[in-house]
Amino acid sequence: MRTLIVEPDAEAKSLGQTLERNGHEVRIVTSGAQARPLFQWADLVLLELELPDIDGFMICREVATESDVAVIITSQRADEMDKVLGLQAGSDDYLVKPFGVRELLARIEAVMRRVRRDKEPDAAGPIVHGALRIDPVGHEVYVNRRRVHVTRKEFNLLHLLASDPGRVLSRERIMLEVWNDDWAASRTIDTHVSMLRRKLGASHWIVTVRGVGFRLGSACPSALLAPEQQPGATLLEGAAGEEEKLSAGTT
Structure with missing residues (x-):
């Protein structure tokens, strides 16, 4: 699985190494501008909302509009309104920091299972x-x-x-x-x-x-x-x- 981590904090490197040990091909960027050219490459985007150049919700909307890439927002914002805005922007899940590795992997598995199901052809036709x-x-x-x-x-x-x-x-x-x-x-x-x-x-x-x-x-x-x-x-x-x-x- 090709996973793009959009995260300005240093913790992104450790997260990337963890995902690589679990079979992911990982790329890490620290800004929205760096992330945009990689949307089509990725199967999954782990997106921090607090970016130095672009609002994270805007990036999420761009991903949802331009591609079928799955998005999980990872943020310290725990308010219900932020979760609502994240789902409205097109994210597939919203994970509040700090989170455990097992929870992250379980949520990734659940999201990708839904994405694969969505892409399966429907035998019933149009x-x-x-x-x-x-x-x-x-x-x-x-x-x-x-x-x-x-x-x-x-x-x-x-x-x-x-x-x-x-x-x-x-x-x-x-x-x-x-x-x-x-x-x-x-x-x-x-x-x-x-x-x-x-x-x-x-x-x-x-x-x-x-x-x-x-x-x-x-x-x-x-x-x-x-x-x-x-x-x-x-x-x-x-x-x-x-x-x-x-x-x-x-x-």
Whole structure:
């Protein structure tokens, strides 16, 4: 396993040696700028939030957006809000320092097991729901033949909803299925739902069922038009409106 450690502290060398003894090929960098060229090389990124040049959450978002690399945040920040922000930024796990080697190795194993499972082809084939097409083999999403670029977590969330389009899925089940966690991080789900609505071009694709969870919906009629026929910013405004409601805590 190729592991990139993004850590400005001297402890990174000792951590790297420990991982090498456990079969990892390790590279260590001390800044976000040094880390960026190595995202495509790595299978796993161990990311410290306190970097000298770039906010660690920003680096995490870049990794999640640009690649399928797994990310575990390792930080001394133990507040729940920091954990929530880390998951929202796209991390697969959040480990508070100091931590033991056995715990780290166990968390790495759990994260990589989920990543491998996510990448396995689905024998059931693509899911087609109106103008929405979800390809689990290529991890690709299309709306009206338009490719929609989503992160791995966004894909997993959408695929979960589309796998049983008539059912309302609870927040607890979504956290367990997508994040393999059941602690209350409603902001994490809300943020991913908001981003998916915006990327899909219509808020109607994901329906909020108050007090319960979410279900797959369908696009409004204008979303079915070809991109050149769509009425300007109308759909984006609708998605932005949903996001404002989420920010205000009304969904």
